[in-house]
Amino acid sequence: MPxxxxxxxxxxxxxxxKQQLIKGVTQLLKDVLNKDFHLTHVVINEVDTDNWGMAGEQVTEILLSKMK
Incomplete structure (x- = not known):
């Protein structure tokens, strides 16, 4: 059970x-690993951009700097 x-x-x-991600990942596991479509679980976790960092910066700040 993936x-x-x-x-x-x-x-x-x-x-x-999100639905496309769930369906696509489920199909990929079926196609590549022959996993049962009905037993595959996909969870999407949404993280606030203040709580996600990249290259030492908050994603919020990165996005704001691109808007300037």
Whole structure:
């Protein structure tokens, strides 16, 4: 029974995009590892951009600097 956890920043990911991720990852596990489609679990964790860092900076600050 596969369990996949996906973490993304909370900055505009739509319900439809999340559904595509869930369906796509589930299908990939079926195709590559022959895992049962009905026993595959996918969890999407949305993280506030203040709580996600990259290259020593908060993603919030990185996004703000790109808007300037």
């Amino acid at each position: 369990f996949v956890k996906i973490s993304v920043t909370r900055d505009g990911v739509t319900k439809e995009q």
